[in-house]
Amino acid sequence: MVYSARIDGKPTIFGTSGMLYRSNKLMYDRRPKRCGVHCSEAPYRPSGASRRPQTGDIPPWLPRYGVEWLAEHPDTSVLSPLNDFYRPIVYPREDYYKSTYYRYRTIPNTMFPVWNRDSRLGTKAGVLGVSISDSHIAYTVSTPRALRVVNDRVAGRDVVIVSSAISSDIRVYERDGQEFQLPSGSFDGRPAAMVDESGETWTAGESALVSEDGSTTLRRLSSNIYFWYAWFAFHPETDLYSALQK
Incomplete structure (x- = not known):
């Protein structure tokens, strides 16, 4: 974060x-x-x-593959692993079996006891957590990855979630009654644009959805990805999104 x-x-x-x-x-x-x-x-x-x-x-930040990030930010700066604190070998990819928490992510156990759990999902299932006012909702990461665009309503507010199919690059925006879908010819990374029900194309920027003529912006909402047990520990009253109920 x-x-x-x-x-x-x-x-x-x-x-x-x-x-x-x-x-x-x-x-x-x-x-x-x-x-x-x-x-x-x-x-x-x-x-x-x-x-x-x-x-x-x-803006809210979520991890994404390097190719996705560089496509949007070709002039980006990278923090060098050559520093006075740790050797470069300490910074492997998180999906590499020698990375610090690789094993922890692959086993169901937690390092320390968790006092309040919920059995609707596995302990370490990845969820996208969204809070609006006093309402909280979790989306399994696999859901937006599979659907790519999710139009939902949280705490009386219309929201749209747009996701990469290959990484955790998932964003949540206001949608103000609009119904969005993927543009034609989209690739597996997070789409840089969406199309509303009238056929207008909106740019999915870092901080907002922006209409084609630039006259309307729908702001990006804060969200992040958690283990299910961690999200539930802080939000035991959370809802859990189900596409079957929509």
């Missing part, structure tokens, strides 16, 4: 405490040394802070 590191208008330096809360990392503000937990799309609130760190102009 990426957040602005400003609290109450001041830059803040964060560190990791080495502690967990409901299997989620506890971070701390280095200067007043306040601890706080981060989970879901809402950043944590350190004790004593009058407001949370904000995402600001930083």
Whole structure:
């Protein structure tokens, strides 16, 4: 997750405490040394802070394959693995069997006991979590990957989800009553555009859906991908999307 590191208008330096809360990392503000937990799309609130760190102009980020990212951002900069902290060998792909958490992702067990579970999905099933107002809903990652476009309604608000078929590059936007579908000739990566029911093409940008003439924008909503047990631990009242109920 990426957040602005400003609290109450001041830059803040964060560190990791080495502690967990409901299997989620506890971070701390280095200067007043306040601890706080981060989970879901809402950043944590350190004790004593009058407001949370904000995402600001930083759009929600989800992992994607390099070819997908480079297609959209050919002039991107890459953080070098050559640094003073770890050797390059410490940074293998996460799907490589020698990566740090490869085995953890492939077994059903958790490192620490999880006090509240839900059997509707496997413990480590991947879900896209979306929160709007006080409503929370999870979509199994395989669902938007298979459907590519999901038109849904959450907490009385129309939303559309657009997904890559080959990675976790999944985005959620407002749709304001529009019904979207894939444009013709789409490829397996996340589509850069969608088509509404009238045939108009909308650009699926980093921060918003933009109509063909640029007169209308539908903002991107915050979302992220979690293990099912982690999402449920923080949102036990969550709904679980089912395409069969639509």
